[in-house]
Amino acid sequence: MAIENGDFVRVNFTGKTKETDEVFDTTYDEIALEADIFDENKTYKPIPIVVGGNHLLPAIEEEIVGLEAGDRKTVEVASDDAFGPRDPKAIQLIPMKEFKKQGMTPYPGMRISAEGGEGKILTVNGGRVKVDFNHPLAGKDLVYDIEVTEIIEDDEEKIKSMIELHYANPNVDIDKTEISIEDGVVNIQMDEMSKFDQQSYMDVTFARFRISKDVWENIEGVTKVNFVDAFEKREEKEEDEEVAEEVTEATEE
Amino acid sequence: MAIENGDFVRVNFTGKTKETDEVFDTTYDEIALEADIFDENKTYKPIPIVVGGNHLLPAIEEEIVGLEAGDRKTVEVASDDAFGPRDPKAIQLIPMKEFKKQGMTPYPGMRISAEGGEGKILTVNGGRVKVDFNHPLAGKDLVYDIEVTEIIEDDEEKIKSMIELHYANPNVDIDKTEISIEDGVVNIQMDEMSKFDQQSYMDVTFARFRISKDVWENIEGVTKVNFVDAFEKREEKEEDEEVAEEVTEATEE
Numbered sequence: 001m002a003i004e005n006g007d008f009v010r011v012n013f014t015g016k017t018k019e020t021d022e023v024f025d026t027t028y029d030e031i032a033l034e035a036d037i038f039d040e041n042k043t044y045k046p047i048p049i050v051v052g053g054n055h056l057l058p059a060i061e062e063e064i065v066g067l068e069a070g071d072r073k074t075v076e077v078a079s080d081d082a083f084g085p086r087d088p089k090a091i092q093l094i095p096m097k098e099f100k101k102q103g104m105t106p107y108p109g110m111r112i113s114a115e116g117g118e119g120k121i122l123t124v125n126g127g128r129v130k131v132d133f134n135h136p137l138a139g140k141d142l143v144y145d146i147e148v149t150e151i152i153e154d155d156e157e158k159i160k161s162m163i164e165l166h167y168a169n170p171n172v173d174i175d176k177t178e179i180s181i182e183d184g185v186v187n188i189q190m191d192e193m194s195k196f197d198q199q200s201y202m203d204v205t206f207a208r209f210r211i212s213k214d215v216w217e218n219i220e221g222v223t224k225v226n227f228v229d230a231f232e233k234r235e236e237k238e239e240d241e242e243v244a245e246e247v248t249e250a251t252e253e
Numbered sequence: 254m255a256i257e258n259g260d261f262v263r264v265n266f267t268g269k270t271k272e273t274d275e276v277f278d279t280t281y282d283e284i285a286l287e288a289d290i291f292d293e294n295k296t297y298k299p300i301p302i303v304v305g306g307n308h309l310l311p312a313i314e315e316e317i318v319g320l321e322a323g324d325r326k327t328v329e330v331a332s333d334d335a336f337g338p339r340d341p342k343a344i345q346l347i348p349m350k351e352f353k354k355q356g357m358t359p360y361p362g363m364r365i366s367a368e369g370g371e372g373k374i375l376t377v378n379g380g381r382v383k384v385d386f387n388h389p390l391a392g393k394d395l396v397y398d399i400e401v402t403e404i405i406e407d408d409e410e411k412i413k414s415m416i417e418l419h420y421a422n423p424n425v426d427i428d429k430t431e432i433s434i435e436d437g438v439v440n441i442q443m444d445e446m447s448k449f450d451q452q453s454y455m456d457v458t459f460a461r462f463r464i465s466k467d468v469w470e471n472i473e474g475v476t477k478v479n480f481v482d483a484f485e486k487r488e489e490k491e492e493d494e495e496v497a498e499e500v501t502e503a504t505e506e
Binding site: 194195197198199200204205209212213216217223225226227228229230231232233 | 450452470475478479480481484
């Protein structure tokens with residue numbers, strides 16, 4: 001069946017600049033390796049999105065509408081629909097002494113982080129350093145090769161796919177998520193290991209909010225999403241040992 | 254009714270060393286001020302405990318058994334039942350160069366943190382620094398003035414009291430906790446603000462585990478405690494704004 005807005009799908013993609021054919025992002029490991037952008041912290045596999053959910057560039061999601069599972073398509077995205085035009089005001093002169101203060105020796109091509117965001121040093125001339133704070137892809141027309149690998153039909157699988165998208169944690173097995181849906185309320189109980197996440201509670205809350213929003217906006221009838229952490233009395237062994245074991249497991253991985 | 258083991262109570266106390274009458278801990282603000290140990294990050298009020306739950310020194314909890322609400326009692330605790338004897342091996346000689354490495358200038362009375370725990374510098378002699386890693390109250394007999402202010406009877410209030418004891422967060426209003434108990438399962442939904450806790454998820458899990466354990470060990474029939482974070486679809490305003498507002502509120506406080 002042709003894909004509509006609001007459908008949950010999995011897609012592979014490779015993004016290139018139109019002018020130079022340079023690959024800047026991909027879901028295929030072999031292409032990442034070939035383009036020398038392979039990131040060992042990243043998992044290369046189709047990513048789950050909601051079509052029209054702003055998970056990819058809107059211009060790409062529009063082109064996915066009407067495709068079917070297994071379809072491939074090449075999509076051109078003009079710079080205005082991608083990362084916008086280059087802004088000359090985003091090129092700034094910074095006094096060399098600001099770099100010295102931080103013990104940095106700037107050189108052309110160096111990438112830096114500043115309050116204004118990420119920048120790339122263009123030139124170093126005496127006391128002045130010219131930094132470009134434009135997005136690296138600003139002003140560039142892009143080409144994306146898209147492949148729809150799956151249309152997700154089952155509501156529980158749709159919910160799992162959004163957890164996969166918004167809450168990445170290498171210690172957490174997504175298949176251990178328990179989901180129930182009743183009277184418009186989704187109850188999500190994740191893999192035990194998610195309890196031992198070392199990131200802040202607030203950051204987890206933001207991920208949960210994004211999951212919930214995608215779920216209630218795109219799954220008919222859902223009005224509430226509960227994330228449940230259960231603590232159960234066990235008679236067999238000391239609970240202190242239990243937690244200690246789980247922590248050991250969590251820190252060993 | 255006389256207090257038994259497993260009862261949930263609120264107590265005030267002041268702990269002093271027997272020999273010198275020095276106050277080292279108290280739940281009364283005026284006594285803390287007088288003893289010059291007032292801590293502005295601490296809330297001075299009766300603390301909730303489970304009698305026999307190891308929340309205070311066991312020797313003190315034993316003496317609370319048999320008291321009634323409103324009762325006061327003075328309890329002597331021998332050092333062996335408090336922080337143990339002083340261990341001569343916990344007094345160590347540390348080369349001065351270890352302090353220099355860290356840019357520290359040790360002096361007698363200075364408190365330091367090391368891998369072995371907290372220590373107090375006794376003497377500084379040339380290249381050697383003598384540090385006492387014994388607990389400051391080791392080897393001391395103690396006197397506690399105890400006042401039982403309340404016996405908590407209601408199960409929901411018992412659960413709230415354990416949240417108060419194990420999960421301290423100045424932004425969270427304990428009275429906004431929603432609790433339901435059904436078929437031995439306790440469902441706890443805390444104040445919205447708890448979602449924006451900046452400590453790690455794992456630390457919150459440890460607090461929840463301690464709450465759950467005290468609950469299932471001391472409230473008849475409870476076998477499971479669920480902590481629920483609910484995310485609800487609201488039609489009136491943009492949810493992104495909503496979260497943004499809550500975060501602003503959280504960071505402003």
